[in-house]
Amino acid sequence: MTTAEVPSLTTPADRVIVIERTFDAPRDQVWRAWTEPELIAQWWGRGRKTVVQQMEVRKGGHWHFVVDGKSETQGFRGRYREVTPPSRFVWTLEWDGMPGYLTIDTVELVDLGDGRTKLINTSQFLTDEERDMSLKSGMMEGVRDAYQALDKLLTTL
Amino acid sequence: MTVATNPMTITTPADRQMRVERIFDAPRDQVWRAWTEPDLIRQWWGRGRMLTIERMEVRKGGHWRFLVEGDRGTEGFEGRYREVTPPHHFTWTFEWDGMPGYVIVETIELVDLGDNRTRVVTTAQFFTNEERDGFMMSGVEKGMGESYLALDRLLAGME
Numbered sequence: 001m002t003t004a005e006v007p008s009l010t011t012p013a014d015r016v017i018v019i020e021r022t023f024d025a026p027r028d029q030v031w032r033a034w035t036e037p038e039l040i041a042q043w044w045g046r047g048r049k050t051v052v053q054q055m056e057v058r059k060g061g062h063w064h065f066v067v068d069g070k071s072e073t074q075g076f077r078g079r080y081r082e083v084t085p086p087s088r089f090v091w092t093l094e095w096d097g098m099p100g101y102l103t104i105d106t107v108e109l110v111d112l113g114d115g116r117t118k119l120i121n122t123s124q125f126l127t128d129e130e131r132d133m134s135l136k137s138g139m140m141e142g143v144r145d146a147y148q149a150l151d152k153l154l155t156t157l
Numbered sequence: 158m159t160v161a162t163n164p165m166t167i168t169t170p171a172d173r174q175m176r177v178e179r180i181f182d183a184p185r186d187q188v189w190r191a192w193t194e195p196d197l198i199r200q201w202w203g204r205g206r207m208l209t210i211e212r213m214e215v216r217k218g219g220h221w222r223f224l225v226e227g228d229r230g231t232e233g234f235e236g237r238y239r240e241v242t243p244p245h246h247f248t249w250t251f252e253w254d255g256m257p258g259y260v261i262v263e264t265i266e267l268v269d270l271g272d273n274r275t276r277v278v279t280t281a282q283f284f285t286n287e288e289r290d291g292f293m294m295s296g297v298e299k300g301m302g303e304s305y306l307a308l309d310r311l312l313a314g315m316e
Contacts, residue, residue: 081258099218100239
């Protein structure tokens with residue numbers, strides 16, 4: 001197995017974080033891994049046990065995941081703003097530990113035409129302070145772990 | 158019954174912000190109750206039309222969800238409390254079902270004017286200026302004006 005690609009992180013605009021990562025799987029499979037409850041549960045929480053409490057993949061639908069943490073479970077939730085299979089969806093994302101602080105996340109899947117898919121995740125924060133706090137919180141470690149778990153899942157699809 | 162009403166001012170003091178100020182002829186504790194008790198907020202928040210309160214957990218992290226009977230049928234609004242500091246301010250997120258995922262973070266501040274009047278300052282922070290401008294053009298001035306008139310009436314009848 002090759003070494004997992006490290007996700008790239010940029011801050012191309014105020015209040016924005018963009019994370020990019022290429023996966024060795026066709027776009028349809030990556031889309032399924034993001035939008036089917038039994039699949040997303042296997043990787044989204046950094047590979048830790050994730051319970052999908054609610055996941056209505058449609059405009060206006062709500063989602064709520066509970067992830068096992070080091071000492072206690074962590075809740076994450078939000079609502080789908082837009083769902084355009086198989087290339088793009090937009091949802092809000094809020095961690096229960098900081099209720100009322102949310103990001104608007106756009107997930108874009110680019111078909112690279114060679115059986116690989118580029119994922120572009122753009123997070124829009126309400127303020128620069130919130131973005132910078134997120135950058136300092138070890139978020140990238142979580143993203144890296146989650147995407148490695150996604151790599152593993154994709155090899156089974 | 159004639160109820161006194163005061164002018165409402167709407168400004169855009171910063172990028173992605175809208176601020177609404179209005180004075181109410183009632184003590185702060187009463188205005189706080191009118192914003193935070195389900196049986197009271199349902200009487201005025203929806204332009205004076207009776208709300209259905211599906212959920213209203215007035216505490217940090219609590220959810221709220223209101224249904225309003227409108228001209229176009231029932232409209233849902235929902236969000237979550239970020240901070241609740243009685244009796245002078247709370248912050249909640251605000252989302253209309255018609256535009257899901259477009260969230261406003263709104264802080265409602267009650268200023269005790271010391272003469273049994275209370276200034277309500279609502280600061281709405283949007284993710285983009287386009288969302289703010291769209292919101293302001295959607296009839297918010299009329300809507301909030303009607304809601305605040307209903308709040309005047311409610312406050313006039315409170316002990």
